[in-house]
Amino acid sequence: MPSxxxxxxxxxxxxxxxxxxxxxxxxxxxxxxxxxLTYAGNLASLGALEGGSRFxxxxxxxxxxxxxxxxxKEKNIDTIVHFAAESHVDRSIYSPxxxxxxxxxxTFRLLEAARGVWLxxxxxxHCFHHVSTDEVYGSLNPGDPFFTESNTFSPNSPYSxxxxxxxxxxxxxxxxxxxxxxxxxxxNNFGPYQYPExxxxxxxxxxxxxxxxxxxxxxxxxxDWFFVxxxxxxxxxxLEKGSGGERYNIGGNNExxxxxxxxxxxxxxxxxxxxxxxxxxxxxxxxxxIKGKAKTLITYVxxxxxxxxRYAIDAxxxxxxxxxxxxxxxxxxxxxxxxxxxxxxxxWRSVLDGSYKDWMDRNYGVND
Ligand code: NAD
Ligand code: TYD
Numbered sequence: 001m002p003s004x005x006x007x008x009x010x011x012x013x014x015x016x017x018x019x020x021x022x023x024x025x026x027x028x029x030x031x032x033x034x035x036x037l038t039y040a041g042n043l044a045s046l047g048a049l050e051g052g053s054r055f056x057x058x059x060x061x062x063x064x065x066x067x068x069x070x071x072x073k074e075k076n077i078d079t080i081v082h083f084a085a086e087s088h089v090d091r092s093i094y095s096p097x098x099x100x101x102x103x104x105x106x107t108f109r110l111l112e113a114a115r116g117v118w119l120x121x122x123x124x125x126h127c128f129h130h131v132s133t134d135e136v137y138g139s140l141n142p143g144d145p146f147f148t149e150s151n152t153f154s155p156n157s158p159y160s161x162x163x164x165x166x167x168x169x170x171x172x173x174x175x176x177x178x179x180x181x182x183x184x185x186x187x188n189n190f191g192p193y194q195y196p197e198x199x200x201x202x203x204x205x206x207x208x209x210x211x212x213x214x215x216x217x218x219x220x221x222x223x224d225w226f227f228v229x230x231x232x233x234x235x236x237x238x239l240e241k242g243s244g245g246e247r248y249n250i251g252g253n254n255e256x257x258x259x260x261x262x263x264x265x266x267x268x269x270x271x272x273x274x275x276x277x278x279x280x281x282x283x284x285x286x287x288x289x290i291k292g293k294a295k296t297l298i299t300y301v302x303x304x305x306x307x308x309x310r311y312a313i314d315a316x317x318x319x320x321x322x323x324x325x326x327x328x329x330x331x332x333x334x335x336x337x338x339x340x341x342x343x344x345x346x347x348w349r350s351v352l353d354g355s356y357k358d359w360m361d362r363n364y365g366v367n368d
Contacts, residue, residue, distance in 0.1 A: 002079035002127065002239045003029040006071055008062050008110065009084030011035040013194040014131065014186075014228055016045035018081065021232035023049055030054045032075050034068070035084065036061045039355055044347055045193040062106040068113035073121075079239060080114060081129045082107065085163065088197050089135075090363055092159035093305055103162035104169070111173045119177060129239055130170040130183045134224070134249070135160035139308035146224075146314035149185070149247045156306050174245045182242040184235050187251045187313045191228030191333065192340040196348060197359060199223075199258060200334075203265050204341045205348055207294055208283045213266075214364050217303030219259030222310040226252045227333030230326040234318060241322045251313035252326040259298075261334075266294035268338045279342060301364060 005022065009015040010033030019033060035041045037059055049055045056075075060067045062084045071077060084106060086092065086099045111128065118126040137147040138154030153168075155161040167183060174181040190200045203213050234250035242248060269289050273279045280290055288294050318324040328336070341348060 004075055004077050005029070005031045005079045005081055006068075006075070006077045007031060007033050007081045007083065009035055009041070009082070011037060011041035011043055011045055011057075012083060012087070013040070013045075013191075014189055014231060015083035016042075016193045017191060017228040018083070018232040018235060019046060019049065021229060022236065023052075023055065025236065030056075030075065032071055032077065033057045034060055034062065034071060038086075039359075040087065040195050042193070042195075042347075042351060044350060062102070063109045065109045065113045065116075068110060069117055072113060072117040078124060079127045079129065080110065081131070081235065081239070082110060083131045085131075085166075087159065089157045089159045090197070090304060091359070092157055092162070094362065096158035096162075099158050099162040103159075104165045107166035107169050111169060111179065115173060115177055115179055119179060126180055127239065127244075128170065128173070128179055128181045129235065130167065130181060131235065132167050132183050132185045133160065133163050134185055134187045134251070134311045134313045135308065136164040136167055136185070137311075140310040140312055142310065144310075146312040147185075147249065148314045149249055149317055156308055160308075171245075180244045182238050182244065183247045184238050185247060185249045185313070186231050186234070187224035187226050187311055189226050189228040189231050191337050192344070193347070194228070195351060196356070200261065200265065200337065201341065201348070203262050204269070204338060205352075207266065207269050207289055207297065208286045208341075210285050210287050210289075210297070212299035212364075213262055213297045214299055214301045215259055215262060216301060217307060219262070219300065220257045221307060222255050222257050222312070224251055224312045225254050225256055225261070225330060225333075226250070227326065227328040227330075227336075230328055230333075233327070234324055237318070237322050237324050248318045248322070249313050249315045250318055250324065251315040252328075252330070253313075253315065254330045255310075255312050256330070262298060263295060264334065265338065266298075268335060270294050272338060272342060282342075282345070
């Protein structure tokens with residue numbers, strides 16, 4: 001059983017949700033978060049955990065093998081859960097370097113540190129869990145069967161190519177050196193603490209700020225959306241019951257076209273404002289929502305280069321072998337998400353800084 005965890009990238013979106021879930025579900029053992037706190041990392045996402053005796057945070061880079069080795073030894077780590085990555089496709093198109101550095105070189109250095117301490121050192125029982133994405137499998141056409149674990153890799157963006165490379169490294173360190181590894185592969189997550197550069201939080205926040213809701217191309221691209229806490233539960237199950245060297249798809253079988261999601265969020269936001277009068281005072285800028293005309297903010301913009309048309313994941317293996325099933329439906333998850341952003345304005349306001357504005361201007365043109 002995993003006992004002392006090192007969670008890389010635990011101050012990011014999925015990592016923070018995993019850390020909260022693990023801390024609630026496992027009162028025993030310890031957990032160290034290692035995170036470089038890039039623009040996407042936010043200590044406020046871990047706030048409530050800080051100060052707890054079982055939790056510690058280290059600001060540092062996964063490429064720093066010496067630092068990683070010392071944490072593995074000093075904290076008696078038996079399990080690494082590896083989330084740390086550059087994760088945004090659009091940024092990977094503008095500036096791929098950081099994706100190669102962190103996702104490929106960073107994963108390599110982490111694997112080497114783990115091998116040095118666990119295999120050349122004390123030989124303790126261990127697990128390196130790698131968190132991957134369905135984007136490594138490429139793009140599906142309408143009617144194609146879902147991605148299974150045995151799909152060939154066909155990554156199309158610098159992001160997915162760098163993640164595919166890291167998956168290969170993890171596999172090779174198991175096959176060649178005998179490092180105990182597992183890999184989980186998830187589709188698009190949504191939920192609390194997601195940095196507002198990804199579709200769902202951008203739409204929620206732009207509604208509250210009465211800014212355009214940018215839809216790339218025709219808006220009919222399909223993603224298989226998955227509530228982030230269900231992802232955390234899936235990873236937990238793989239850590240507890242997964243078999244060494246195996247790869248597990250985790251998903252909720254929930255395909256939506258982008259434009260349909262954006263329309264739904266507009267409707268949920270108008271509903272939230274009409275049910276709870278406090279939001280009109282709290283978000284006076286949200287004039288289109290207040291007038292019941294949220295959808296007028298929908299704006300079609302230039303498509304993303306090389307935009308993958310469809311992702312859809314087959315999660316039969318984890319259901320049948322480990323007994324996994326998601327708890328949230330899409331309907332309950334998206335309602336919780338809209339409500340979280342409405343109730344946690346301080347969290348998202350704190351990230352709308354100069355660098356966020358620079359990114360929005362660069363990707364969408366000036367957005368004032
Ligand atoms: P994120 O961008 O929100 O967070 C990434 C975190 O990694 C940040 O806290 C950042 O500070 C940290 N980080 C970046 N470079 C680092 C480095 N060199 N050293 C240490 N820390 C570093 O990403 P996310 O959406 O939470 O994704 C986490 C993982 O899950 C990624 O590996 C991603 O590929 C995978 N994943 C994400 C999704 C999704 O929908 N978000 C879906 C499937 C898989
Ligand atoms: P995103 O959340 O960036 O995730 P990914 O590219 O990893 O799937 O994008 C989800 C979908 O939404 C994708 O098809 C691109 C599209 N999209 C928009 O239409 N507008 C936007 O402003 C963003 C960020 C994404």
